[in-house]
Amino acid sequence: MDLNDEDLIRRVVEDGDQRAYAQLVRRYQSQLRFSLRQLCNGDQGLADDMAQEAFIKAYKALPAFRGDARFSTWLYRIAYNLVMSHKRKNAPEVDQEAVDRAQAEESVEEAHQLGMARDLNSAMGELSDAQRQAVHLCMQRGFSHEEAATIMKLPLGTVKSHVNRARAKLQSLLQPWREEVAGG
Amino acid sequence: MVIKDGVVHSAPGVAGGDEPDFDTWLSQQLQFNEPHLDDEGFCERVMADLPPVPAKRSERRATRYQYAAVVAASAIVCWQFPLEDVLAAMAAQSISLYSLVGLGMLSSMVAMTGGILAARR
Numbered sequence: 135m136d137l138n139d140e141d142l143i144r145r146v147v148e149d150g151d152q153r154a155y156a157q158l159v160r161r162y163q164s165q166l167r168f169s170l171r172q173l174c175n176g177d178q179g180l181a182d183d184m185a186q187e188a189f190i191k192a193y194k195a196l197p198a199f200r201g202d203a204r205f206s207t208w209l210y211r212i213a214y215n216l217v218m219s220h221k222r223k224n225a226p227e228v229d230q231e232a233v234d235r236a237q238a239e240e241s242v243e244e245a246h247q248l249g250m251a252r253d254l255n256s257a258m259g260e261l262s263d264a265q266r267q268a269v270h271l272c273m274q275r276g277f278s279h280e281e282a283a284t285i286m287k288l289p290l291g292t293v294k295s296h297v298n299r300a301r302a303k304l305q306s307l308l309q310p311w312r313e314e315v316a317g318g
Numbered sequence: 319m320v321i322k323d324g325v326v327h328s329a330p331g332v333a334g335g336d337e338p339d340f341d342t343w344l345s346q347q348l349q350f351n352e353p354h355l356d357d358e359g360f361c362e363r364v365m366a367d368l369p370p371v372p373a374k375r376s377e378r379r380a381t382r383y384q385y386a387a388v389v390a391a392s393a394i395v396c397w398q399f400p401l402e403d404v405l406a407a408m409a410a411q412s413i414s415l416y417s418l419v420g421l422g423m424l425s426s427m428v429a430m431t432g433g434i435l436a437a438r439r
Contacts, residue, residue, distance in 0.1 A: 152365060152368060155365075155368070156361055156364075156365050159360075159361045159364050159365070160357060160361050163355070163357060163360050163361060163364075164354050164355040164356075164357075167355050167360070168352060168353070168355055182360065185360070186360070186363055186364050186367065189364045190364060190367050190368060193368050193369075194369060250347065250351075251347075251351040254347055254348070254351060255351075269344075269348075270348075273341065273344055273345045273348055274345065274348040274349055274352065276345075301340065301341070301344070304344060305340050308344075
């Protein structure tokens, strides 16, 4: 039986049910790890470490979770803070070997992907980090602008501005694909 | 500048006026192209690193029930206690009976407290 987030959290907090927390980890691990890989510039090892730390930190703080926001928003905020904090402390220590390896693997996979996916990736690469993260959270993860602002610790207006600028740039870059789809 | 089939071309112009439509299309493309990452032991690693389970709320609830039971039992004892007789004995300055009752009540409380402590351990 698939319980919703609120029920699982209640079980963890009230009954100390770690199996309920495992269900939450399984539910969000793929999305969070994928998001953090983007945030960590493709360093998969670092992204997974950060995701693991985020889940553990969230577990410890779960009794204080008031449910004002969705669990996913709260979890992303913890993870986002961890990555930003790590980046500030270890700016020069990016595992370049891991990044290169991941990019090499990606380029092999890309050879088999549709042109759309490849061009979408290229277009996303044209965005600034903040624009890319805002688009990822709002348009890929489905967070509202307010939730994205909470996660990114930015003013709401700044997030909206990032999304609007990114949208305009992507709209321009991907216009041929749009026309193709519209033209059938 | 536009991108098509991996080739960057100069821009023919920016389309406008269909932002909600574009948002939907872009969201679909982004989500469609996202791979699902297999767990590959990730969940197990997280669960292995979690701190020990804190005192369960159910245990705390059980402790509260124990206290409530003691209070209820004490209330019943007090209710059933021949208070009038004791008062009459006290009025007759029967000090030995009063002392005996006090000692009995004190012993009962000590026994109940000890029982609670033993149960909690």
